[in-house]
Amino acid sequence: xxxxxxxxxxxxxxxxxxxxxxxxxxxxxxxxxxxxxxxxxxxxxxxxxxxxxxxxxxxxxxxxxxxxxxxxxxxxxxxxxxxxxxxxxxxxxxxxxxxxxxxxxxxxxxxxxxxxxxxxxxxxxxxxxxxxxxxxxxxxxxxxxxxxxxxxxxxxxxxxxxxxxxxxxxxxxxxxxxxxxxxxxxxxxxxxxxxxxxxxxxxxxxxxxxxxxxxxxxxxxxxxxxxxxxxxxxxxxxxxxxxxxxxxxxxxxxxxxxxxxxxxxxxxxxxxxxxxxxxxxxxxxxxxxxxxxxxxxxxxxxxxxxxxxxxxxxxxxxxxxxxxxxxxxxxxxxxxxxxxxxxxxxxxxxxxxxxxxxxxxxxxxxxxxxxxxxxxxxxxxxxxxxxxxxxxxxxxxxxxxxxxxxxxxxxxxxxxxxxxxxxxxxxxxxxxxxxxxxxxxxxxxxxxxxxxxxxxxxxxxxxxxxxxxxxx
Numbered sequence: 001x002x003x004x005x006x007x008x009x010x011x012x013x014x015x016x017x018x019x020x021x022x023x024x025x026x027x028x029x030x031x032x033x034x035x036x037x038x039x040x041x042x043x044x045x046x047x048x049x050x051x052x053x054x055x056x057x058x059x060x061x062x063x064x065x066x067x068x069x070x071x072x073x074x075x076x077x078x079x080x081x082x083x084x085x086x087x088x089x090x091x092x093x094x095x096x097x098x099x100x101x102x103x104x105x106x107x108x109x110x111x112x113x114x115x116x117x118x119x120x121x122x123x124x125x126x127x128x129x130x131x132x133x134x135x136x137x138x139x140x141x142x143x144x145x146x147x148x149x150x151x152x153x154x155x156x157x158x159x160x161x162x163x164x165x166x167x168x169x170x171x172x173x174x175x176x177x178x179x180x181x182x183x184x185x186x187x188x189x190x191x192x193x194x195x196x197x198x199x200x201x202x203x204x205x206x207x208x209x210x211x212x213x214x215x216x217x218x219x220x221x222x223x224x225x226x227x228x229x230x231x232x233x234x235x236x237x238x239x240x241x242x243x244x245x246x247x248x249x250x251x252x253x254x255x256x257x258x259x260x261x262x263x264x265x266x267x268x269x270x271x272x273x274x275x276x277x278x279x280x281x282x283x284x285x286x287x288x289x290x291x292x293x294x295x296x297x298x299x300x301x302x303x304x305x306x307x308x309x310x311x312x313x314x315x316x317x318x319x320x321x322x323x324x325x326x327x328x329x330x331x332x333x334x335x336x337x338x339x340x341x342x343x344x345x346x347x348x349x350x351x352x353x354x355x356x357x358x359x360x361x362x363x364x365x366x367x368x369x370x371x372x373x374x375x376x377x378x379x380x381x382x383x384x385x386x387x388x389x390x391x392x393x394x395x396x397x398x399x400x401x402x403x404x405x406x407x408x409x410x411x412x413x414x415x416x417x418x419x420x421x422x423x424x425x426x427x428x429x430x431x432x433x434x435x436x437x438x439x440x441x442x443x444x445x446x447x448x449x450x451x452x453x454x455x456x457x458x459x460x461x462x463x464x465x466x467x468x469x470x471x472x
Contacts, residue, residue, distance in 0.1 A: 008035035009451035010259065012251055014239055015266035016042030017049030018433050019423030021222035022076075022440030023264055028229040032449040039232040039260075040223075041239050041253065043267075046216075047223045050391065050424075051433055053216030057302040057385045059343035060214035064298060064394075065313050065327035067093075067208035068218070069471045072434035076441055077209070083221040087211045089334040095313040098375050099156060106315060107206050110194045124152030129187040140400070142170035144178040148185050158182065160317040164324045164349050166294055166397045177398040180430040183469045212335045218433070239267075243277040244416055261451050264443060266423035268293065268393050269409060280412060287408035291428060294395040297356055299346040299368045302384040307331070307342050309378060315472075321371040322348050322356065341384060346372070352392050361388040396428050420458070427465065435468045 011027065013020045024040050027033060046052050050063050068080075070090070081088055095106040100118040114122070128150025136147025141162060145154050159170045166173060184190050211217040227233055234253070241252035248261045265272045273280055273288045280288075312331040316323055325347045330336050346368040350356035359367070365388070369380045406428055413421060422439045424431050431439075442461040446454040 008037050009449070010248075010261050011036060011038045011447070011451075012249065012258070012260040012263045013038065013040045013266070014263065014272070015049065015423065015425070016040050016044070016047040016219070016223065016233065016235065017266055017423065017425075017436070018051050018219055018222070019426065019436040019440045020264070020266040021047060021219055021226060022437045023266075023422070023443050024231055025222045025226040025229070026441055026444035027447060028226060028231050030444070030449070033229075034449045036449060037230075037232070038226070039234060039258070040226070041237045041251070042233070042235045043238040045236045047233070047235065048216045048219035050394070051215055051219050053214030056300060056343065056387050057341065058338050059302050059330065059341060060216075060333075060337070061300045061329055061343055061345055061387075062215045062327075062332075063389065063391060064296070064345060064347050065325055066215040066433065067210055067332070068215075069432055069434050070207055070209065071471065072209070073438055073441070076434070076437050080209075080218060080221070083225055084211055084217060087213070087217060088209055089212070090207055091210050091332065091334060093206050093208060094311050094331065095315065096311050097157070097315045098318055101376075103314075103376065106313075108190065108194045113194065121152060121156055124156075125150070125187060128152050129191075132186070138175050140171050140175055141173035141178045141398075144175040145170070145182060148178075149182075149190075150187055153187070153190075157317050160319045161315070161324065163319065164317070164322070165395050167349065167351060168397065168399065172399065174398040174400050174402055176403065177430070179469070180398075181470050183471065210332045210334075212333050214329070214333070215433075239275055241277055242272070242275040244419075247418070249418060262418040262420070262447070262453070264420045264422060266421075266426045268425040269406075269413075269421060269428050272413070272421065272426070273409060284408060284412045287405040290399075290405040291402060291409070292397040292399060293393045293428075294397055295350050295352045295357065295390070295392045296394045297348045297350055297359075297364060298389040298391060299348065299364050299386070300343060300389065301346075301365065301380050301386045302341055302343050303380065304341055304382045304384045306339060308344050308380075314377065316375060318375055321375060322350075323368055323371050324349050326372065326377070344380060349395065352390075357390060361386070364388050393425060396424075396430060418453070420453070427462075429465065429468065430470045431465075431468045432471055435465070439465060 013024050024038050027038050053060050053062050096103045097106045100121050102116045104116050105112040137143035145158050162170050237253050239253055243250045249263045251258045270288045308328050314326045323346050327345045330342045365386045373379050422443050423436050446458045
C-alpha cells in the first residue's frame with residue numbers, strides 16, 4: 001500500500017451458532033488472515049444457538065437431542081479434537097422407537113425388530129418389499145415416500161412423525177422434504193443397514209461424537225479460539241438494521257452503527273430480510289412471509305434418580321401424544337458430573353403462539369408427564385427441578401411452492417455484493433451440525449485475505465450442500 005498503509009478488512013458474522021463461529025474461527029486461523037478484523041454478533045447471552053447447552057441443578061442439557069455424526073469431514077473433526085483435547089468422545093447409539101405400541105431398538109437391529117414388531121407391521125413390510133411399484137408419483141412427501149418405502153413404514157412412522165414435526169399433512173409437504181430428511185430409499189436398504197450391524201457394530205450410523213460437558217462445548221471451544229486469535233464476540237447483541245453502504249455494509253445494534261466490508265448471515269433468512277434497509281420489494285416480503293418454520297417447546301426436568309431409562313433417546317410418532325422425542329443427556333456423555341440425578345428433555349413441536357406455545361410451564365410439565373406414561377415410559381419423578389424453553393425456529397417446512405418463494409428471497413439477497421448467507425437458518429435448509437460446519441469451513445476458504453470473494457467456489461459449495469441429508 002502507498003506509504004506503507006495497511007488497510008484491514010472488516011467482516012461481520014450474524015449469529016453465534018456452529019456455522020457462524022466455525023466460519024469466524026477458520027477465517028482467523030488461516031496463515032494469510034493478515035489484518036482481517038472479524039466480529040460475531042449473537043443475540044443471546046451465550047453462544048451456540050440451537051447447539052448451545054445449559055445447566056439445571058448440575059445437570060447439563062442440550063436444546064433437544066444433539067450429536068455429532070461420524071460422517072463429519074475428517075479435517076473438521078481434527079480441528080474440533082484440537083480445540084477439545086480428550087473431551088470429544090465416540091459413543092454408541094442406544095435409542096428406541098415407539099412403534100405400534102412396542103419399543104424397538106434404534107438404530108434398528110435385526111433380531112430385536114423381528115421379535116418385537118407387531119405382526120401386522122411385519123406382514124405389511126414383507127408385502128411392501130415384495131410388491132413395489134415400478135413407477136410412482138414424486139409430487140409430494142407422501143407420494144415419494146410411499147413409492148420408495150411402501151405404505152406400512154409411512155403410515156406407522158414417517159407420516160405421523162411428519163405431522164408432528166412440520167404441522168402438515170404429508171400430502172401438503174413437498175417431495176424435497178423427503179429427500180432431505182429420509183436417508184433410505186427402499187425397504188431393502190433398511191434391511192441391508194440392519195444386517196450390517198451383525199458384523200459391523202462400529203458403523204457410522206450406530207455411533208456419534210459427543211463432548212463431555214454438553215454439546216454446547218463445541219460452539220464454546222470455537223468461540224474461545226476465535227477470541228484468542230483476536231476476534232471480537234458480541235453476545236447479547238441483537239442486530240436491528242442492515243444497510244448496504246457501497247462498497248460495504250452498515251450494521252445497527254443497540255450499541256450503535258458499525259461499518260463492515262462484508263457480512264455473513266447465519267440467522268433465520270426471514271429475520272435477515274426484515275433487517276434490510278431500504279425495505280425489500282413487496283414480492284420479496286411476500287415470498288419471505290410464505291416461508292414457514294416449525295417451533296418447539298423443550299421441557300427439561302431433573303429427576304432425583306440415577307437414571308430414567310437405560311436409553312439415550314426415544315422417538316415417538318404416536319399421534320395420541322404431542323411429544324416427538326425424549327432424550328436423557330446423561331447417557332450421551334462419556335462422563336457425568338452427578339450420580340444421584342439425571343435429566344430428561346422432552347421435545348414438543350408446535351407453532352409460535354399456538355395453544356402448546358402459550359401453555360404455562362407447569363401445564364407443560366404436567367402434560368408431558370402424562371404423555372410419557374401413556375406410551376409406556378417411566379413416570380417423570382421424583383422431580384428435583386424443571387425448566388421450559390421455547391424455541392421459535394427449529395424445523396424448516398417445505399410446503400408446496402416453498403422452492404419458488406425461497407428462490408425469490410435468495411435471488412434478492414444474492415444481488416447484494418458482500419452479503420452471504422449460510423447455515424441451517426441462513427439457507428432455510430435441513431441439516432446436521434457437521435453439515436453446518438462444512439458450510440462454515442467452505443465459506444472461509446472462499447474469502448480472500450484481501451476481502452475478495454470466490455463466487456464460483458461458493459456456488460460449487462452450495463451445490464454440495466444441496467446433497468445434504470439429515471442423519472437422525
